[in-house]
Amino acid sequence: MVEKILSPDALLQKRASESPQGTRCVLAVDPDNLITWGKPTLQDRTGRIWKLVIHRGDDWISRVAWQNAWKTTQPILLVLTRSTEDPKKIIVTYIADLLSYAEGDIIDLSILSFFKSLFPKVNPPLETLVEYKNTFIENAAGVLKVYPQFKQRWGEPDYWSRGQFLTILLMARYPTIPLEEFWCDESDFYSFLTHALRLILHPELPEEENKLVQHVIEASTRQKDEESYRPWISVLPEEMAGYLVLRYFLSSKIKAHLGAILKAKVGFTSLDPEKLSPQIEIVTDLLKASDSWENIQHQAEDWLRGQRLHKALELIDLSPEAIGNMLPLKDTPTVFLHGLLRQFLFQWFVSKEIAEFGWVFSMTDHHLLRRLERDENLTALEVETGALLRCLINICLVAEKLTVKMPRFENPEDLLNWYTKNKIHLLELQTSEAYAKLEMVKDDELAKSGYLYLMGSENCLKNRVHSFLETLDSILSEFIRKDPQKFFYGPRSAHRIISKTLRKFKPEPKGRVWLLLMDGMRLDTWESIIKPIFLEHFEVVEGEDQNYFSILPSKTDVARRSLLAGGLGTDWKNYLGKPTREERILVAKALGISINDVNSRLCFVTDAETTKSRVQKMGFGDEHSCDYNILIYPISDDLHHFYSDTLASLNQKIKQTMKTQQGTRGIMDDLKYRIRPGDLVLVTSDHGFIELDPARAIEIKRAEAYNAKVSLEDTVAYRYIKGFYPKGKDLGSTIIVNWEESSEEKKKKTVFTLPVGRTWFRREGGQSATYSHGGVSLAEMIVPGVLLRPIVQRTSRVEYIDLPTMFEVREDEVCKFEFGIWNSGNTDSGFEIQGETNLGEKLKDLKGYLTANERHPIEVSFTPHYETGVDRQILREKTTTSLIFILKYNDSKGVLKEFPNSREIVHVTVKPKATKIDTDALKSFDDI
Numbered sequence: 028m029v030e031k032i033l034s035p036d037a038l039l040q041k042r043a044s045e046s047p048q049g050t051r052c053v054l055a056v057d058p059d060n061l062i063t064w065g066k067p068t069l070q071d072r073t074g075r076i077w078k079l080v081i082h083r084g085d086d087w088i089s090r091v092a093w094q095n096a097w098k099t100t101q102p103i104l105l106v107l108t109r110s111t112e113d114p115k116k117i118i119v120t121y122i123a124d125l126l127s128y129a130e131g132d133i134i135d136l137s138i139l140s141f142f143k144s145l146f147p148k149v150n151p152p153l154e155t156l157v158e159y160k161n162t163f164i165e166n167a168a169g170v171l172k173v174y175p176q177f178k179q180r181w182g183e184p185d186y187w188s189r190g191q192f193l194t195i196l197l198m199a200r201y202p203t204i205p206l207e208e209f210w211c212d213e214s215d216f217y218s219f220l221t222h223a224l225r226l227i228l229h230p231e232l233p234e235e236e237n238k239l240v241q242h243v244i245e246a247s248t249r250q251k252d253e254e255s256y257r258p259w260i261s262v263l264p265e266e267m268a269g270y271l272v273l274r275y276f277l278s279s280k281i282k283a284h285l286g287a288i289l290k291a292k293v294g295f296t297s298l299d300p301e302k303l304s305p306q307i308e309i310v311t312d313l314l315k316a317s318d319s320w321e322n323i324q325h326q327a328e329d330w331l332r333g334q335r336l337h338k339a340l341e342l343i344d345l346s347p348e349a350i351g352n353m354l355p356l357k358d359t360p361t362v363f364l365h366g367l368l369r370q371f372l373f374q375w376f377v378s379k380e381i382a383e384f385g386w387v388f389s390m391t392d393h394h395l396l397r398r399l400e401r402d403e404n405l406t407a408l409e410v411e412t413g414a415l416l417r418c419l420i421n422i423c424l425v426a427e428k429l430t431v432k433m434p435r436f437e438n439p440e441d442l443l444n445w446y447t448k449n450k451i452h453l454l455e456l457q458t459s460e461a462y463a464k465l466e467m468v469k470d471d472e473l474a475k476s477g478y479l480y481l482m483g484s485e486n487c488l489k490n491r492v493h494s495f496l497e498t499l500d501s502i503l504s505e506f507i508r509k510d511p512q513k514f515f516y517g518p519r520s521a522h523r524i525i526s527k528t529l530r531k532f533k534p535e536p537k538g539r540v541w542l543l544l545m546d547g548m549r550l551d552t553w554e555s556i557i558k559p560i561f562l563e564h565f566e567v568v569e570g571e572d573q574n575y576f577s578i579l580p581s582k583t584d585v586a587r588r589s590l591l592a593g594g595l596g597t598d599w600k601n602y603l604g605k606p607t608r609e610e611r612i613l614v615a616k617a618l619g620i621s622i623n624d625v626n627s628r629l630c631f632v633t634d635a636e637t638t639k640s641r642v643q644k645m646g647f648g649d650e651h652s653c654d655y656n657i658l659i660y661p662i663s664d665d666l667h668h669f670y671s672d673t674l675a676s677l678n679q680k681i682k683q684t685m686k687t688q689q690g691t692r693g694i695m696d697d698l699k700y701r702i703r704p705g706d707l708v709l710v711t712s713d714h715g716f717i718e719l720d721p722a723r724a725i726e727i728k729r730a731e732a733y734n735a736k737v738s739l740e741d742t743v744a745y746r747y748i749k750g751f752y753p754k755g756k757d758l759g760s761t762i763i764v765n766w767e768e769s770s771e772e773k774k775k776k777t778v779f780t781l782p783v784g785r786t787w788f789r790r791e792g793g794q795s796a797t798y799s800h801g802g803v804s805l806a807e808m809i810v811p812g813v814l815l816r817p818i819v820q821r822t823s824r825v826e827y828i829d830l831p832t833m834f835e836v837r838e839d840e841v842c843k844f845e846f847g848i849w850n851s852g853n854t855d856s857g858f859e860i861q862g863e864t865n866l867g868e869k870l871k872d873l874k875g876y877l878t879a880n881e882r883h884p885i886e887v888s889f890t891p892h893y894e895t896g897v898d899r900q901i902l903r904e905k906t907t908t909s910l911i912f913i914l915k916y917n918d919s920k921g922v923l924k925e926f927p928n929s930r931e932i933v934h935v936t937v938k939p940k941a942t943k944i945d946t947d948a949l950k951s952f953d954d955i
Contacts, residue, residue: 031144031145031171032141032144032145033167033168033171034164034167035057035061035062035136035141035164036062038136038140038141038144039055039062039069039134039136040069040070040071040072041072042055042134043055043069043071043072043075043077043104043134044071044072044073044075046102046130046131047131048073048075050102050130050131051102051103051128051130052102052103052104052105052128052129052130053077053102053103053104053105053129053130053131053134054105054107054126054129054133054134055104055105055106055107055133055134055136056106056107056108056117056133056134056135056136056137057106057107057108057109057136057137058107058108058109058117058136058137059109059136059137059138059157059160060108060109061136061137061138061141061160061164062108062136064079064081064106064108066079067079068101069104075102076101077101077102077103077104078096078099078101078102078103078104079096079103079104079106080092080093080096080103080104080105080106080125081106081108082105082106082107082108082119082122082125083108083109083110084109084110084116084117084118085110086121086122089122089125090122090125093105093125103128104134105125105126105128105129107119138156138157138160138163138164139151139153139156141164141167142156142163145167145170145171148183148185149183149184149185149186149187150185150186150187151187151192152187152188152189152192155189155192155193156192159192159193159196162196162200163196166196166199166200168199169198169199169200169202170195170196170198170199172199172202173195173198173199173202173206174195176198176205176206177191177194177195177198177206180206180210188246189242189246190242190243190245190246190247191246193239193242193243193246194206194209194210194243194246194247196239197209197232197236197239197240197243200236201231201232203231204229204231204232208222208225208226208229209226209243209247210243210247211223211226211243211244211247211248212247212248212249213249214249216250216255216256217306217309217310217313218313219248219249219250219256220256220259220306220310221310221313221314221317223244223248223256223259223260224259224260224267224271224310224314224319225314225317225319226240226243226244227240227241227244227260227262227264227267228264228267228268228319228322228323228326229322230322230325230326232264234263234264234265237263237264241260241261244260245260258298258299258302258303259298259303259306259310261297261298262297262298263296263297263298264326265326265327265329265330266295266296266297266298266330267297267298268323268324268326268327268330269326269327269330269331269335270289270295270298270300270303271310271311271314271323271327272323272324272327272331272360272362272363273289273293273327273331273335273339274289274300274307274311275311275315275360276339276359276360276363277289277339277342277343278308278311280342280343280344281342281343285300285304286300286301286302286303286304286307287300287301288342292338292339292341292342293335293338293339312841312888315358315888316841316870316888316889318871318872318873324360324361324362325406327360327362328361328362328406328408331362332362332365332408336362336363336366337366339363339366340363340366340367340370345367345370347371347374347375347381348383350367350370350371350374351371351383351384351386352386353367354367354368354371354386354387354390355386355389355390357394357884357886358886361395361406361408361409361412362408364395364412364416365408365411365412365415368412368415368416368419369415369468369470369473371419372415372418372419372422372465372473372477373472373473373476375419375422375480376473376476376477376479376480377476384423384426387419387420387423388420388423388424390416390420391420392882393416394883394884395409395412395413395416396413396416396417397881397883398413399413399417400878401876401878403876410467411467411468411469414464414465414467414468415464415465415468417460417461417464418461418462418464418465418477421457421458421460421461421464422458422461422481422488424450424453424457425454425457425458425461425488425492426488428449428450428451428454429454429491429492429495431449431451433445433498433499436502436506438506438517439503439506439507439514439517439519439576440517440518440519442499442502442503442506443519443574443576443809446499446805446809447550447574447809451495451496451499451805452549452550452551452554452805452806452809453551453554453555454492454495454496455489455492455493455496455551455674455718455806456551456552456555456674456675456678458481458488458489458492459489459673459674459675459676460674460675461481461488462477462478462481462482462673462675463673463675463676465477465478465481493718493720493785496784496804496805496806497784497785499805500783500784500803500804500805501760501783501784503803503804503805503808504760504762504783504803507579507762507803508762511579511762511764511765514576515578515579515595516595517576519573519574519575519576520575520576520578521575521576521577521578521586521589521590521711521713521810521812522578522589522590522592522593522594522595523575523593524575524590524709524711524812525542525590525591525593525614525617525618525709526593526617527573527812528571528709528812528814529542529618529707529709529814530617530618530619532568532571532707532814533707534705534706534707535704535705536705537705538704538705538706538707539652539653539654539655539656539702539703539705539706539707540618540654540655540656540706540707540709541656541658541698541702541706541707541708541709542614542655542656542657542658542709542711543658543660543698543708543709543710543711544587544590544591544657544658544659544660544711544712544713545557545660545662545663545710545711545712546583546587546659546660546661546662546663546712546713547583547661547662547663547712547713547714547715547716547800548662548663548712548715548810548811549663549712549715549716549806550574550715550806550809550810550811551674551678552663552678552681552715553710553712553811554811555678556678556681556682556685557662557681557685557710558811558813560682560685560686560695561695561710561815563855563879564695564698564699564817564818565702565708565815565816565817565818566815566816566817566818567813567814567815568707568814568815568816571812571813571814572811572813572814573811573812573813574809574810574811574812575711575809575810575811575812576808576809576810577590577713577714577715577807577808577809577810578590578595579762579764579779579781579803579808580746580747580764580766580779580781580801580802581714581715581746581800581801581802581803581807581808582714582744582746582747582800582801583713583714584608585766586713586714587610587659587713587714588608588610588613590711590713590810591610591613591614591617591657592610592613592614592616592617593613593616593617594617595767596766596767596768596769597767597768597769597774599613599768599769600616600769601616602616602622606768606769606770610631610633611625611629611631611657612625614629614631614657615629615655618655620655627653628653628654628655629653629654629655629656629657630652630653630655630656630657631657632656632657632658632659633659652701656701660694662681662684662685662694663677663681663712663715663716672797674718702817703817704816704817704819705816705817706816706817707814707815707816708814708815708816708817709812709813709814709815710811710813710815711810711811711812711813712810712811713810714800714801714807714808714810715800715806715807715808715809715810716798716799716800716806716807717746717785717798717799717800717802717804717806717807718785718797718798718806719745719785719787719795719796719797719798719799720785720786720787721795723759723784723785723786723787724787724788724789724795725756725758725759725782725786725787725788725789726788726789726790726791727739727743727748727753727756727788727789727790727791728753728791729790729791729792731753731754731756732751734754735751735753735754737750737751739790739791740790743788743790744788744799744801745787745788745789745796745799745801746781746782746787746788746799746800746801746802746807747779747780747781747782747788747801747802748779748780748788749777749778749779749780750777750778751778752778752780758780758782758786758788759782759783759786760782760783760784760786761780761781761782761783761786762780762781762783762803763778763779763780763781764778764779764781765777765778765779766778766779781801781802781803782802782803783802783803783804784803784804785804786802787799787802818853821852821853821854821919822852822853822854822919823852823854823856823916823917823918823919824850824851824852824916824926824928825848825849825850825851825852825856825858825877825914825916826848826849826851826914826928827846827847827848827849827912827914827928827931828846828847828848828849828882829845829846829847830846830912830931830933831844831846831933832933832934833933833934833935833936834933834935834936835935835936835937835938836891836907836935836936836937836938837891837937837938837940838891838892838893838937838938838939838940839890839891839892839893839940840890840891841888841889841890842888842889842890842891843886843887843888844886844887845884845885845886845887846884846885846887847882847883847884847885848860848877848882848883848885848914849877849880849881849882849883850877850878850879850880850881850882850916851880852879853879854879854919855876855877855878855879856876856877856916856917857874857875857876857877857916857917857921857923858874858875858876858877858883858914858915858916858917858923859873859874859914859915859916859923860872860873860885860912860913860914860915861873861912861913862887862910862911862912862913863910863911864889864907864909864910864911864935865903865907865908865909865910865911866892866904866905866906866907868889870887870888870889870910870912871885871887871912873885877916887910889907889910891907891935891937892905892906892907892937893906893907893937893939893940894906895939906937907935907937908934908935908937909932909933909934909935910932910933910935911930911931911932911933912930912931912932912933913925913929913930914928914929914930914931915929916929
């Protein structure tokens with residue numbers, strides 16, 4: 028194999044080494060200044076040390092250097108290179124006598140010589156080689172690497188054109204881009220133009236390569252009319268991308284003179300919209316049908332944002348009704364989606380009222396939201412746009428719920444069912460998340476108006492939600508006040524959760540029971556954060572997904588113990604019938620475990636916050652688990668007591684706890700490892716919590732406690748007063764609860780005063796809090812009781828939706844249609860869909876990821892062809908007759924593969940044009 032020299036320095040060393048031993052002087056010529064001559068000597072490959080004499084046009088300096096070198100016994104390398112003062116000439120007139128000492132062949136260090144050392148049989152375009160000499164040298168290794176592609180297309184030509192040389196330079200620098208993408212030699216004008224624009228706007232080619240890319244296009248084109256294509260390629264990539272997206276978005280809204288309007292209104296530096304107008308629609312359709320459109324939109328984002336976007340939007344109707352018609356359109360470019368969402372939200376915040384917003388809910392399945400959920404690599408604009416869209420959807424969800432007609436409730440169970448069925452429990456979190464999304468957008472004006480609308484004014488959405496919920500809390504309090512004992516022992520009391528689930532259903536043989544108590548978990552946290560995580564790996568036992576009322580007061584010791592014991596305080600007894608507060612014994616009795624089996628069959632972990640505590644009690648594997656396993660996770664309770672941020676922020680922290688914990692396995696990772704098929708899993712909570720209203724704090728004085736002979740610290744908490752009622756003091760709406768427990772001697776009764784809604788108690792001199800629990804409110808008192816089992820067999824299946832089997836199309840008219848794919852399995856799956864015509868034209872090449880039950884729309888666009896022979900019979904090899912789609916998806920092991928349902932054929936019937944001149948039929952007369 029011939030050695031390839033990859034730098035001029037290496038070429039010099041090799042040529043110097045080839046000089047015979049004993050050579051006194053060798054001449055080297057560096058006419059293109061390829062080498063930096065900074066050292067006085069050169070060591071060749073044989074180890075010889077050459078003295079360097081560099082001649083740059085100053086014969087006196089050269090002679091002094093020569094004399095010094097001649098005095099030594101070392102060989103001399105006399106180098107001729109260009110002067111930095113006059114780089115066009117190498118002057119040797121006055122050192123001709125020194126040149127006479129040179130022996131052997133001259134070492135040629137020119138750029139042409141270096142090129143020939145790599146490609147000895149090729150003649151390059153010399154002027155171009157000199158112009159791009161540094162680029163060629165820097166990428167010599169890359170040129171050699173991509174040359175096989177070059178050779179495959181053109182063989183081994185003895186001459187490279189300028190276009191070929193520039194192309195191989197680009198290929199060397201961007202080796203992932205194949206030669207076919209650089210070489211724009213289509214004979215059809217629109218095919219060439221589309222190819223050229225895709226190259227100019229290629230995501231891997233930075234803007235500094237634009238001139239070089241233009242040279243390649245000009246060198247490779249077969250188009251003769253330079254004036255027709257030059258306005259399209261002599262452009263700045265970002266500006267062309269911006270123009271294409273801008274023109275596409277406005278074309279359906281402004282029909283006449285759009286090019287002139289854009290030229291006057293928006294302004295361009297490298298292109299003229301009027302000159303491009305005649306071809307723009309066809310070019311845009313072809314680009315949209317390719318896989319380049321998403322990249323073009325990304326490139327347009329920075330150029331279009333700001334003042335240009337503002338000017339563009341001024342050209343169209345921006346009334347709420349008009350924006351409502353534009354936003355749901357699937358192909359609205361992201362930059363305009365961002366602008367329209369921003370405008371719509373701003374109008375909403377200012378006017379406080381938009382009459383019709385039902386269309387917003389059609390956008391809950393928008394592709395941006397799906398990609399955000401999957402944490403795909405999105406641009407900053409896409410992230411902001413997704414945040415604005417989620418903000419708008421949440422606001423509309425809340426606004427709609429606030430208009431729901433409240434029925435007459437006959438009992439607290441009716442209230443509970445209506446409250447959860449209509450998703451009223453999500454109102455606070457949706458409001459908080461709307462503001463959290465708004466904070467992600469860098470827009471001071473929008474943020475200010477949004478804050479006032481959502482959080483910061485007397486009639487803000489948050490206060491309206493709180494007022495709405497206060498009404499419901501008051502209704503609940505009336506049911507309790509009327510008959511507290513009836514409420515405590517009601518059919519949906521939390522102390523019935525175990526008996527209605529774990530005592531009713533039995534695990535499979537060798538299966539185990541798991542009771543997972545999420546301490547302090549609100550219902551909105553369960554439904555929006557934790558339940559979706561569980562349902563990735565578990566399924567609900569049919570009919571066993573209900574909500575219950577926590578025991579009052581809704582504080583941990585009372586509520587949790589009652590739930591685990593399956594009874595109220597007077598029922599908290601051990602196996603000997605004596606009163607006990609030991610939760611392990613109480614839950615063992617509730618589960619029906621005998622006294623002799625408690626130690627062997629029950630594992631009770633009271634502090635499951637850290638991996639360490641679970642390991643200490645249960646070990647690392649499921650083999651250490653018992654028949655009954657009780658795990659208590661304080662995911663909310665410990666957090667909200669000391670938390671002052673929003674509900675949305677708090678829930679994100681809970682989500683992190685579920686998935687990752689202290690750098691090791693998160694809660695769900697741990698449960699997946701322990702729980703196995705055949706087990707039953709009950710997930711519940713002891714209570715929730717409520718956000719306190721700073722304006723509704725009622726201060727309890729130390730003197731009031733002193734007069735009642737009680738301790739202020741022992742009796743007053745944020746959401747209850749225990750054991751006394753300040754005489755003559757207005758505590759607002761409250762409920763008096765008599766709590767009874769059995770003791771060794773007699774029943775012990777404690778009187779609790781519980782505030783209704785957001786009222787709370789503050790000790791004199793005490794601190795405020797953001798959240799607390801113990802009182803009477805739906806937020807504190809509703810808890811889930813959901814029975815789950817592991818998904819035994821995970822199935823993977825992705826299938827087509829609404830893919831037509833056949834249709835008619837007109838010849839040469841762009842045809843567009845939509846279908847979808849659906850992940851009908853119960854596990855997330857990657858997918859890859861490819862489509863092409865029977866003529867080999869690419870229709871679609873898309874890769875992605877679908878969650879279980881997720882649907883994804885597919886858009887297809889193609890131009891059908893129709894050809895007949897001399898006998899007027901259809902030439903099937905030149906006529907579009909079918910579309911072939913291949914859908915691959917992950918199997919159960921995660922391998923992407925084709926399945927029996929993966930390949931579909933859509934039959935196409937092309938209707939020919941009414942009048943068509945068949946030029947091919949005349950070819951037989953060419954020789955006459």
